[in-house]
Amino acid sequence: MSGPQLPQQVTPFQLPCPTGATRLFAVIGYPVAQVQAPALMNRLFVDRRVDAVLVPIEAAPADFPVMIEGLKRIANLDGILVTIPHKFAACDHADHLGEAARLTGSANALRREADGTWAADNFDGVGFVRGLVGAGHNPRGKTVSLVGAGGAGTSIAPALLTHGACLLVLSDVSEKRANQLAARLEAKWPGRVRVASSPAAAESDMLINATPVGLHEDDPLPFDLGAARADAVVADIIMKPAETRLLKAAVARGLRVHPGIHMLSEQIELYRQFFRIP
Amino acid sequence: MSGPQLPQQVTPFQLPCPTGATRLFAVIGYPVAQVQAPALMNRLFVDRRVDAVLVPIEAAPADFPVMIEGLKRIANLDGILVTIPHKFAACDHADHLGEAARLTGSANALRREADGTWAADNFDGVGFVRGLVGAGHNPRGKTVSLVGAGGAGTSIAPALLTHGACLLVLSDVSEKRANQLAARLEAKWPGRVRVASSPAAAESDMLINATPVGLHEDDPLPFDLGAARADAVVADIIMKPAETRLLKAAVARGLRVHPGIHMLSEQIELYRQFFRIP
Numbered sequence: 001m002s003g004p005q006l007p008q009q010v011t012p013f014q015l016p017c018p019t020g021a022t023r024l025f026a027v028i029g030y031p032v033a034q035v036q037a038p039a040l041m042n043r044l045f046v047d048r049r050v051d052a053v054l055v056p057i058e059a060a061p062a063d064f065p066v067m068i069e070g071l072k073r074i075a076n077l078d079g080i081l082v083t084i085p086h087k088f089a090a091c092d093h094a095d096h097l098g099e100a101a102r103l104t105g106s107a108n109a110l111r112r113e114a115d116g117t118w119a120a121d122n123f124d125g126v127g128f129v130r131g132l133v134g135a136g137h138n139p140r141g142k143t144v145s146l147v148g149a150g151g152a153g154t155s156i157a158p159a160l161l162t163h164g165a166c167l168l169v170l171s172d173v174s175e176k177r178a179n180q181l182a183a184r185l186e187a188k189w190p191g192r193v194r195v196a197s198s199p200a201a202a203e204s205d206m207l208i209n210a211t212p213v214g215l216h217e218d219d220p221l222p223f224d225l226g227a228a229r230a231d232a233v234v235a236d237i238i239m240k241p242a243e244t245r246l247l248k249a250a251v252a253r254g255l256r257v258h259p260g261i262h263m264l265s266e267q268i269e270l271y272r273q274f275f276r277i278p
Numbered sequence: 279m280s281g282p283q284l285p286q287q288v289t290p291f292q293l294p295c296p297t298g299a300t301r302l303f304a305v306i307g308y309p310v311a312q313v314q315a316p317a318l319m320n321r322l323f324v325d326r327r328v329d330a331v332l333v334p335i336e337a338a339p340a341d342f343p344v345m346i347e348g349l350k351r352i353a354n355l356d357g358i359l360v361t362i363p364h365k366f367a368a369c370d371h372a373d374h375l376g377e378a379a380r381l382t383g384s385a386n387a388l389r390r391e392a393d394g395t396w397a398a399d400n401f402d403g404v405g406f407v408r409g410l411v412g413a414g415h416n417p418r419g420k421t422v423s424l425v426g427a428g429g430a431g432t433s434i435a436p437a438l439l440t441h442g443a444c445l446l447v448l449s450d451v452s453e454k455r456a457n458q459l460a461a462r463l464e465a466k467w468p469g470r471v472r473v474a475s476s477p478a479a480a481e482s483d484m485l486i487n488a489t490p491v492g493l494h495e496d497d498p499l500p501f502d503l504g505a506a507r508a509d510a511v512v513a514d515i516i517m518k519p520a521e522t523r524l525l526k527a528a529v530a531r532g533l534r535v536h537p538g539i540h541m542l543s544e545q546i547e548l549y550r551q552f553f554r555i556p
């Protein structure tokens with residue numbers, strides 16, 4: 001996306017009715033009504049003629065441990081996607097962690113291995129950066145303000161640094177959480193991470209919302225756009241609504257925007273490989 | 279079905295791709311590939327424009343308790359169907375039992391109540407008898423041989439007696455199991471139940487297979503048709519294959535047959551009411 005433009009919508013479609021032989025995948029969240037994974041993953045299954053269906057699962061944090069251990073006993077369930085707020089907890093239920101899951105302490109995908117154990121990894125960060133690059137917003141050599149040091153921010157931050165962002169300015173409502181993430185990143189990328197109480201708008205080539213603020217219609221803006229540079233890119237990780245208040249405000253100011261759906265749509269190919277879908 | 283005729287097949291169809299807001303239902307079995315509930319229940323959801331999907335779940339008996347307790351924590355899962363071999367175990371995971379579930383000690387449907395507890399009932403028996411009556415094979419005043427005193431037989435036997443079968447001849451590979459079921463039925467319907475090592479073919483108006491024998495292509499016949507009367511009806515509870523070896527053999531002898539799909543298709547309306555689907 002090279003200029004102001006509002007985000008794409010996923011078009012509804014039909015899929016073959018499941019039979020008793022259909023393989024299962026699930027996406028777990030709380031809430032879950034806003035997730036876009038069912039449309040994207042089921043589209044993949046239809047296109048590739050795989051007899052599988054991905055369904056949404058809503059589970060409160062207190063119910064998550066019993067619920068996911070139950071899912072792991074389902075013999076025809078091959079994979080699980082995990083979204084807010086369960087990505088950290090998901091790691092506790094995997095037997096093997098991929099590199100991004102180890103680095104972030106969080107997972108957004110689990111798969112059953114041939115021996116019955118479960119492997120987990122986290123594709124949020126690499127998916128998000130692939131989305132930026134694909135849309136012409138390469139973070140290499142750029143100053144990036146990242147708001148939110150929770151599940152998504154924790155994944156996106158190291159991916160931005162890996163991909164060459166020269167300075168990352170982290171902020172979070174919990175300063176402690178921002179400092180903890182910054183300390184871990186500093187150990188690997190010294191001098192390239194700073195914590196601030198709000199985005200460094202005047203310096204930033206890119207301003208990213210990695211908080212859930214914007215999921216609800218009456219949410220405030222996650223950060224102020226007043227000082228943003230005219231050439232800044234404003235990105236949101238929220239997928240529903242596709243047009244968040246933040247993105248609308250950015251478009252109104254003539255800024256370039258990058259909607260949340262890219263992070264997920266770029267991950268579909270990564271999920272496909274991870275789940276070994278033909 | 280009034281004369282020799284082979285069973286109907288469920289026609290494949292499409293349904294809208296689930297979204298994050300879709301409600302879930304499940305059918306649990308082991309194996310599960312043969313179940314027909316996904317086609318029938320999803321047809322119901324499509325016809326009634328209910329945003330819900332029913333998916334198959336395979337779980338081994340050792341995994342069933344952890345698996346079903348996990349399912350019960352899924353906030354957007356409204357109902358569970360249970361099939362072989364989990365119908366007895368299912369009762370242990372419900373807070374309230376309907377009359378047929380209490381009488382048979384087994385359940386094939388569980389629903390979440392408004393207060394978060396789970397209610398269970400068993401519609402196999404009444405579904406099977408409704409199917410017989412609908413096909414013109416009313417068991418009232420008839421002698422019926424029922425082979426299999428497991429989950430299905432335990433449900434079908436009291437429904438046949440409730441509906442006026444005058445004599446029920448029970449057989450099972452486990453004579454102990456047949457005797458136990460007979461003793462419970464005798465307490466309520468004295469003089470109308472007999473246990474035998476094989477069906478009383480020469481006396482029976484109706485011969486029913488309520489065992490899993492016939493699920494696999496190389497299974498033997500569940501009982502011998504040699505002594506069956508020319509006016510006998512031969513019924514099978516197996517749904518897949520739709521044309522079991524038993525039914526083919528009965529058709530070959532010119533006997534009337536009654537395929538397994540009726541027991542399920544007659545239950546769809548009962549499930550609809552139980553699950554409070556509009």
